[in-house]
């Protein structure tokens with residue numbers, strides 16, 4: 650199979666990408682496979698900037714074409730927080746469990762109609778020979794009052810998807826890919842994905 654390199658250390662994200670890319674004929678490699686030692690700082694103030702930082706750093710390092718994803722959860726009642734700070738919302742140790750606890754606590758007194766939120770995913774493609782590209786996908790939902798489901802990663806156990814009548818963490822990787830912010834971002838590329846990934 651052809652290989653696609655994703656500049657991520659997040660294993661849950663890598664699984665999402667496998668579900669999206671394996672059917673298109675690509676094996677997924679991550680930073681764990683190609684440059685474990687790299688630690689790319691996310692100093693941007695938008696998802697797109699951070700995705701570009703990650704993709705460009707690894708593309709330059711490997712001298713090949715690379716994809717990166719910067720993503721997060723925007724909660725309307727929290728004025729869009731945690732946003733680009735989603736991974737470290739409850740502290741530098743990047744704990745999904747602590748992040749969820751913090752969100753549930755902050756929304757303790759917020760009732761259903763005001764618990765709307767969206768996942769956002771910016772995907773960047775960087776290459777030594779082509780112009781960089783970014784696309785954004787989103788997925789609308791509602792923050793539940795407690796966790797449900799064992800699939801996925803991050804905030805999936807508290808993200809209710811109305812169109813599926815399920816938590817994101819109750820969907821299989823394929824079902825998630827069909828409706829998720831990550832899947833929606835990839836869809837925007839799909840018409841010319843093969844060309845974009847050919848590194849010519």
Ligand SMILES: O=c1nc[nH]c2c1ncn2[C@H]1C[C@H](O)[C@@H](COP(=O)(O)OP(=O)(O)OP(=O)(O)O)O1
Nearest residue numbers: 657658659718719720721722735736802803804805
């Ligand atoms: O589908 C998702 N389902 C649940 N949660 C999600 C999803 N997509 C992003 N998220 C959350 C997880 C993390 O708290 C943050 C991403 O932060 P982000 O910096 O992009 O990723 P990361 O630091 O975990 O890995 P890396 O930068 O190596 O790709 O948003």
Ligand SMILES: [Mg+2]
Nearest residue numbers: 659691719736
């Ligand atoms: Mg990160």
